Amino acid sequence: MNNGPDTVTLPVPRTAPGRGTVQPEDIYEPPLAVEAPSDAAIVVHFTGKDDRTAMFSFEGLPLPELHEDLARAFAARFGKNQLNTVASAYGQWNVIQRLVRFLGALPRPPRSLSRLTGAQLKRYRMHVQAGMNDLTLFAHFKLVHALLRKVPADRLRPEVLDAIWQAARIDKRKIRSKPGYDDATFHKIVTAARSSVVDIYQRIREGERLLARFEGDPTQLTGVELDRGVELSEIARTGRIPHVPGARGNWRSTNLPDPAARLRTARQLFLTHDDIVPLVVFGVAVTGRNAETIKELPVEHRLLDGQAVALEIVKRRRGADRWFEEVTWDVGRQSERLKTAGGYYLFCERLARRGRQFSRSALIWSVWTNGKMNGKDATSGHKNPFDIRLSFTSTLTGWVKTQPELCDLPDFVLDLNRLKTTLDRVNTRAAGGHLPSSIRSNTQDVLFRNYLAGDPDVQDWAEDVITEALEDTEDAARTAYRRTRKATGELKVLTGPVDEARDVATAGIGLDADTAREVLDGERDTPFAACTKTTDDCRDSFLTCFACRNAVATASHLPAQLALLDELAALWEGTDRGTWWRRFGQAWLAINEDILPRFTPQERAAAEAAKPADRVLPLLDGPSEEDTAWV
Template sequence: MSQDSPRAGRGCAAAVPEGLYQPPPVVEVPKEGGSPVARFTGEDGRECVFRFEELPLPGMHLDFAYALGVRIGPGGGCRTQRAASGQWQSIKRFLLLLDRLPVPPQRVEDLRARHLERYLMSRRETCSEKSARRDLQGLLRIVRALPGQDRLDRTAADFAGQRGHGVDAQQEMRPGYSDREFQAVMAAARSDVAAIRDRLAAGESLLRRFLEAPDSLTLAEREQGVRLEAMARTGRVQVDYRGLSAGEYPAACYAQARQLFAIDPDLAPLLIYAAGLSSSNPETLKELPAEHRLLEERAVAVTLTKRRRGKANSRASVHWSVDPDRDLRTMGSFYLLLHRMMARSRAFSHTASVWSIWAGSGRGGARHAATAGHCGPFDAELARKLKLRAWADGHGLVGDDGAPLEMLVTRMKKTVEARTAKRVGGHLPSARLTNTAQTSFAHYLRADPFISEWAADVLTEAITDAEHHARDVMLRLGGADPKAVPQTARNKAEVGELDTLAASCLDMEHHPAGGRCRSSFLSCFSCSNALVLERHLPALLALVDALREDLQQRDAEQWTARHGTTWQILTRDILPRFSPAQHAAAAQGKPLLPLDLLDGPKEAP
């Protein structure tokens, strides 16, 4: 340690509160009697309260409240408001179903397996098989958490403990969109986003001209400018109600608010377009923060919330590229556009999210009275109804089957994952955008029919290409380059116009040593004019047989002197270049080679 460095001190112990820590109870039971109440606080700070007094069968309330507390408590598996609400809905639907039975069970001990099976059948009447099995899984988790499992009837306990009730539901996966469907959705969303941008820009332009040069405006523009100035200052929508009936007030209020603020119908195209650009889950996009860092006008750094990764890994920083000239080209530019369009509303809603809209003063508007009707649309809960089906129907979007297109943000993410995998040739480490390669394959690519079809085509092309290259053997002997063969000469060789004994001669009139070639056919295999193709393989195999037969008739030393070089070229350099399948096919059509051809051309007597 350097002598100039100060010595580290001993440090201080962290302050610890006195006594044992007692977390607030998840389930509260009124002392004066009554139904229990379960309270949930998610990791994101969102809260909800579940009151059992609104449910029938009070004899089961305490047991099911305890089981719900286990599921939504600190040690349970529910970390978000939506997951906790799903568990509550399972209990609510189950007790309402039991209450409609001719003889409903009154206690947990009265539950039977047939009650659980009836719950599955009732869910099938109102939802798909996948949703019904998922709901059954949620109920079975509650049943397995009921206190005193030994009190349960054996059939009910066995049914709840059986595995596989939801396996089929989890294996089925809704695919992404086809390329045509995806392009149609993105085109519709892009047109809406551009219209929202231009609408708000027009309102801001009128407000700016009113503040800078009101005398240059017409009377109608000045009156509108006065209302816009009051809206920008107070956040409250100013409407000229003259000549309007009471039934027209809400529409006029929204028409005025949309001049400066984003409103509820704007959320659908904005969220869909964000999913198409970023390939993020809808819950991640709904929790986009307003806080960000702009890096040299080229990229924007944003900290995302990724709740599916668990509490320890729920934060991830991403860097999105920015194109200053095109707001709708990259996710970074689009994020900054969102930030600008919702800045005025965000100043009144005080939300930490980039999303902020004027929600109005209608049903539920009292909750936003303190913020002049402005709110973060996903602050209270992520499951806000966006009316995606109505948006898709309004644009006339249809699927490849001709039916109205089912619009889901999750399918947009799957589509982008699949398109990215195609673009990089299926290399998953390069294709991953927001997940690991294993997650991308297991949850987004494995069961996608478009990816399966594309992968089958790629595999077929690869096999065909490999087979073509394996069969397309072209050898230049004597050390010559096969790529230097003119196409016209190759075409002649392929049809047999240049054939010799077991090869083709590219130029018989010009021997490498000069003059017309008068050498033995066996010398072709060491000549730079020789060319060997797959069509020569039967003759090559026949030549090998002829050389073996000639070996039986000559002295080994004499045979080696005459044919040893040719044998080595054939067996070491030429024949190994062909596959076993090619050898087997060629062996079926070997020609008969006269042995006197091995000695080359002779003078006529």
């Protein structure tokens, strides 16, 4: 088995931001997201940002009168900053099923969404909250409300609209993530994973060496080795694993194949599902990346002078527009290939290379699996184990049961998020106890909040410092906003029909008739408000319109303002909190506290449906926003 770091690029197209794909010669008609045949159950088709697909059927669910509206609302959630992955789509689907089954079990179930009442939604909350903590309940109803917001407003009752448009909040600082493992447990996990990985390597290396000997000079082999060499040569050429008959005297009939023996034959040259678990576990420990990133390591890479490997990884938790990141991983010496991120990557890429010749996987992973369903027959059983979903086929629990040192641990459960948290803590401590020095793949506050906040070893010295800093930044932003509003007055907002708004504009906020008409007709529009003065000499960012005494917000600006809120929320996870509040806090507070409460739920729902499809933040380019500080 050649262990050298070779460069391999398979010609499998993959899209990414800024990267196109091959266009078909004929006109391409995408499949309908919702199929609603009259004689069959409604089906919703989903295609994620990573090209994984799923199909959701309403067959068997009660209240068929609700199915079409819910299916179209479900499909309307597909796309940017909403449902981008199969996992997120299944999360929404589970909520739909649970809600419909609950409503169907009521003594008087709603026969249309227009008959759904606020009281029924409250009963549903009481029904599901048992066994849920605050964060889980918040996430569940966030999906319920997001779904119902995609239903046309005229099909929902006013009290339901009020409920789904209420700004729900939760203090996440009171909810701690799971802590990392103690040092002894962490060491046992890594040792067990490394031992399993070495066993996998030695198994495949033995098969590769025998194959190389046979292909080099078959006359040097005799007996059993020669028979194995002939078999491995045919397997390597075709990718097909021959059926192995049951042994004589066994409980199996000799006329029936032995699947376990066939699997052992395949494992001489190929990875199988059981191999993927320890490889991913060890990858998290070596690279410090999330398990999702390890599962989606691409084949395409570049070697840099044999010292490092450059590749594009996927980091899903950064927002829909920031999934891909270019990284450079150190390879290290040949003896250190299982100690460095680059060495681990090249090691796994080489282990699965022979299988990828048949599966054509765009990821480094390829496994052989018995059976003919789901297209496996066309590839002789070879497939990308994560082609449909990122979940493991073989469970973490199953692998743990094969490791005596882990089975002996009392109440031990392997959690890859806890494993990464432990590694972050180890890196933090090794860096001298300074949290910023340990950041490898996250901003400082994301690392603290999502990975280290629940670890008791970190809380003692990090929690107060980080939390107080973030609170100070947010308080400063709110203080500055209140100070500005006191000096300039509340943001001018015009609501209601045009005639009423014109009367308010002239009598209520003191505009002359011509200016009021121009504001309401859109002749004085900026991206997020109307300007009652000339904008020729205005050099500030358009975000400062939210604090300008010359700005007026009307119902026509609400769709762009709601789109701006979506983009600012997406930026929250990937931006330093202090920077976010300084740059966007004024606009965020003005929209949520001064503008949205002035409009009815029906008006907000109509604006939600009219939100622009394109991003609105690029409209701010031009004037420098870095110089615009409200704190």
